[in-house]
Amino acid sequence: MSINFTNLDKTESFNQLLTTPLCSIKSELSPERIKKYSANAGAGLVYNFAGKKVNDNILELLQKLADEQQLVEKYKMILNGDVVNTGEKRMVLHHQTRGMKIDDVVADGQNITEFYAGEKQKAFEFAKKVHNKEILGSTGKPFDTVVQVGIGGSDLGPRAIYLALRNYAKPVMNAHFIANVDPDDANNILQHLDFETTLFVLVSKSGTTQETLTNQKFVIEKMNQANISGLNPLKHFISVTSATSPLASDSNYLSSFFIDDNIGGRFSSSSAVGACILSLSLGPEIFERFLNGAKEADKIALNTNIFENAALVDALIGVYENNILKMTNTAVIPYSESMTRFPAHLQQLDMESNGKSVNRFGEQVNYSTGPSIFGEPGTNSQHSFFQYIHQATSIIPVQFIGFRNPQIDADLEYQGSTSGKKLNANLVAQMTAMGLGKDDTNKNKNFAGERPTSLLHADKLTPEIMGAILAHFENKVMFQGFTWNINSFDQEGVQLGKVLANKVLNNEMDDILASYASIMI
């Protein structure tokens, strides 16, 4: 099949959608629809979109849009190792890190699929040796704590996953994360640590990330200041980096693990970036199960029928909301305290991938691209910004995530229901209220309804489900980028700030920069 790259507004289906009558949730929501508008997301995860402002007519056109934009074919290009990240001339290989492939990807004589698998095994072996006390701290004590030193994709995804699974997995080692160059971040964490039993994971693909290298030196200096006899700071560090980075050649580290330029930071949770910290903290078995769940979701994403491909239909409805309904925000609300930092990961994943104004050929596009993403757990968010969702002048579609059972098997009943049941009663109440609203002659108490909602649901937040959720959103973002005809895999917009920050630090400021700097420095 020949592949075409076409702007959204040049497609026939999009132009048909522009003139298709809108759907009313209030008119169309029914038990039948709640049953029918549901798609498999893999590993037991299911996506329900009955609360979306779409009907069979619109979905038919979205299916046509998927076909016209060859979304699944383009996903296969990624799996095949095509250079889909055209701006940076790179492949996009994060799926390979969980074993999702069509064939092994081989480039310049290297089997990259095997390379990733090998690094994962290395991470597993290393974690087992640490757990078995075969690898000890430099003063001879076993490690009981692990600290990830990294920022952006080296922080948000692994941190969100650790928090999501620590109650399920019962950590082998406690994990902490140092990301910000704000010295209060590192100091706050370091002051509670026993350096002799702490292992640091230094994560920087380029080996040049300013914040991360600064924090590494900060940690080393604090270890030296602690004046512990026999303590050798570098022997408490492993590095995760690319084979060509300055960090890779340093044999002073306890060990090094590798990724490569074909995995973007925000897609790196299933690579060595996540494998080291999560295997050390949660155990290799848990991380393997997480990868299996992600792979299951990746497989589902190959289906061309939107009713059988959760990531695809989620992506297309998102485009419809953005470009037809002009709703450019999305709230992600997990009814699970364990997923408290997952929305922050999604902010990076989605907004850094699809917050673009040019298509893959570098031409300005004439339509809105990626949504703005935020979220907090429910029910907390009900007592915070849900007033806005129900009654504000702007409409924000809500992506709910929920589980039938809690992770910790220690729930209690009060007034006839468990906490978990109350949690989920609130979740379904919110979905119903947002869609249907409620008329009241007192306009202050009136609910207009017609707020789009969807629900990703599973039986329990297990490692497999967490993997499937991660992959679902990665694949959704990928499909949306293809629909908009943009490159979701570069991030040129982060460069200018870095350049200007270095000008400040090197005292090469023009007058504006100097004026602002005089306030802050």
Add this chain to the structure above:
Amino acid sequence: MSINFTNLDKTESFNQLLTTPLCSIKSELSPERIKKYSANAGAGLVYNFAGKKVNDNILELLQKLADEQQLVEKYKMILNGDVVNTGEKRMVLHHQTRGMKIDDVVADGQNITEFYAGEKQKAFEFAKKVHNKEILGSTGKPFDTVVQVGIGGSDLGPRAIYLALRNYAKPVMNAHFIANVDPDDANNILQHLDFETTLFVLVSKSGTTQETLTNQKFVIEKMNQANISGLNPLKHFISVTSATSPLASDSNYLSSFFIDDNIGGRFSSSSAVGACILSLSLGPEIFERFLNGAKEADKIALNTNIFENAALVDALIGVYENNILKMTNTAVIPYSESMTRFPAHLQQLDMESNGKSVNRFGEQVNYSTGPSIFGEPGTNSQHSFFQYIHQATSIIPVQFIGFRNPQIDADLEYQGSTSGKKLNANLVAQMTAMGLGKDDTNKNKNFAGERPTSLLHADKLTPEIMGAILAHFENKVMFQGFTWNINSFDQEGVQLGKVLANKVLNNEMDDILASYASIMI
């Protein structure tokens, strides 16, 4: 002066703004402007708005809008104890909790100003007795840990403030927070506690909040299950509630502290809701300093000149961005890891207050009201969603917050600069990059600039500055609500969800609710 309540689109100044030429940040940003576009926010906090898309012309009309909408006069109505929350027929008295007043507010023969001051003193005395070991746990051990059990305004503000100041204040007692009805939240915290030395603060104004009462019973049951000889759970609880609530009459608690209906949850951080947990954890002196800072900001907010009133000019520029420039989102980015949860507090404060579609008379408004708010600390956010801020198709104004010095005096130098200097170099670099952009013939590397930014800055994040920041945003939200002619102090939009959740729990579901419930319960 007679007070008029007028919709924004009926004001002369707004209609003049609609036809006033836009400002170009690139053309107008200069060192002079950076110096001039700055307003005192109180207690050493300063608001710089040089990076906003406004010029002298536009600011003159915004001043006119402030005068026409009588914003400062309406603030004085609040201070005077007028029934400004018309929907619920309540006064709006959170300013009184930090001693900000014109005269004492007296209603039904009660001096409410003195009532709040008395409850604060009670909280201080209680905290001192706990710290001095005059008040002990039921098994005779001193308390070393305090846990707030509350949700929404009883959680977000106090939690954000605790995290913001714990590195500065060196906590007397460690604090934890249980908010979510998700049992994994309570279980995760309770499993690490020593019940004998833990004090719980139960916070519910109405005394009927489902999540909070459920969590209280959850805690008590877990304490009973622990089978500790002599442990009396209720003697490890204090309550913060209204004098008329079911909780207030229960003498089994260790003590009770009171607020009243004139303080909304999202404005309650400076009342007993914050006073108990923060005095216990950080000490009464720290909380008093926090209140003093808030009061200083409240005083500044009385100035009618927008160049001398940071909250007022911030509010008006926000309205301009929302209703003229059609930018309906705001990102709040503190370059301070300690403020990591402050954006979540602001989400509630702003979105629950001004996420409304009807004016104070219950009539539909024809313009956009409150913005959608989200944020994460910098520099972390640079490595996450700042790509979107710089290059997306939608423009999101950024509210930066920064401090010249870190809280913990233990910074280190690396490659010629401290971590703190690198942090702030990045902050000013981002402000410059967003405003000025950078032309590039490669459109993928082009930065259009014209992204509005502002900066709240101070020397250090002290208790006074945290108080001033809190009050700044409270007052900004208040001024915006008055500008839009809406009631910022009720939250009718949260009611429908509560009703439907109870229908689920009582098995009184209609078919839609039942269909959704069958998925989740």
